[in-house]
Amino acid sequence: MIGVVVDGVGKSFRRPVLRDVRFVLRPGALTALVGPCGSGKSLLLRLVAGLERADRGRIEIDGEPVTGADARRLARLRSRIGMLFQNHALFDFMTVGENVAFPLRRMGWDEPRLTARVSERLHAVGLAGYEPRAVHGLSGGQKRRVGIARATAAEPALLLFDEPTAGLDPVTGQRILEMVRHEQRARGATALVVSSDVQAVAGVADALLVLHEGRIVYDGPAVLAAHSDEPIVAELFGRSVEARA
Numbered sequence: 001m002i003g004v005v006v007d008g009v010g011k012s013f014r015r016p017v018l019r020d021v022r023f024v025l026r027p028g029a030l031t032a033l034v035g036p037c038g039s040g041k042s043l044l045l046r047l048v049a050g051l052e053r054a055d056r057g058r059i060e061i062d063g064e065p066v067t068g069a070d071a072r073r074l075a076r077l078r079s080r081i082g083m084l085f086q087n088h089a090l091f092d093f094m095t096v097g098e099n100v101a102f103p104l105r106r107m108g109w110d111e112p113r114l115t116a117r118v119s120e121r122l123h124a125v126g127l128a129g130y131e132p133r134a135v136h137g138l139s140g141g142q143k144r145r146v147g148i149a150r151a152t153a154a155e156p157a158l159l160l161f162d163e164p165t166a167g168l169d170p171v172t173g174q175r176i177l178e179m180v181r182h183e184q185r186a187r188g189a190t191a192l193v194v195s196s197d198v199q200a201v202a203g204v205a206d207a208l209l210v211l212h213e214g215r216i217v218y219d220g221p222a223v224l225a226a227h228s229d230e231p232i233v234a235e236l237f238g239r240s241v242e243a244r245a
């Protein structure tokens with residue numbers, strides 16, 4: 001099980017987005033990351049994955065620096081990460097099976113082993129036998145499931161999931177979160193899951209981080225967050241209560 005350390009990370013574009021972000025992801029735990037729109041959640045995930053460089057601060061995965069790593073080291077670190085992008089980013093021109101196989105092919109898996117793993121992954125997300133299907137014919141929830149199957153195909157030790165429930169109805173969203181939780185637990189993976197569905201994600205997470213104005217303003221057990229005195233945390237929970245009513 002691997003841990004992640006984010007220490008004093010800052011990143012600006014035209015304005016500062018992340019000012020001083022620090023937290024530790026506990027190995028084998030599912031940590032939820034929430035915060036207002038545009039607070040930098042997706043950016044933070046991309047920084048952890050080494051897809052973007054921080055202006056300052058330090059990020060370590062399993063004791064290895066992501067910040068300042070050369071291309072070869074980054075590639076090795078990334079092979080241990082399963083990422084689900086906010087826009088799910090499936091390849092429309094490939095079948096469902098080819099999408100799930102994609103990270104495995106890149107890692108040079110042989111065909112029989114690859115075929116078996118793709119089948120096992122699709123089965124795990126409730127899409128057994130969907131290999132030959134076209135991506136564009138799938139529903140939003142099915143696409144998200146394919147994304148999860150692909151992100152977990154190579155048995156990554158670190159899962160970085162950006163908005164796995166965006167655009168889904170509450171029931172489907174809840175199922176997807178439970179599936180993410182199940183996959184994470186089954187593998188003892190460390191997971192960071194960004195979600196705008198604050199209460200739902202807090203319900204499946206061990207720990208919760210709240211990002212606001214470039215800093216982590218809540219870092220603690222997910223179950224206690226709803227009672228936090230921090231105004232933005234109360235607001236985030238309150239808002240999702242209103243949205244559901």
Ligand SMILES: Nc1ncnc2c1ncn2[C@@H]1O[C@H](COP(=O)(O)OP(=O)(O)OP(=O)(O)O)[C@@H](O)[C@H]1O
Pocket residue numbers: 013014017035036037038039040041042043044086196
């Ligand atoms: N590559 C980039 N170039 C310029 N600005 C960027 C870039 N990446 C992120 N930003 C800016 O950083 C801010 C945070 O963006 P980010 O997408 O991380 O927010 P978010 O918290 O994920 O929002 P949402 O909840 O809407 O997904 C935004 O103002 C965005 O415009």
Ligand SMILES: [Mg+2]
Pocket residue numbers: 041042043086162
């Ligand atoms: Mg985002």
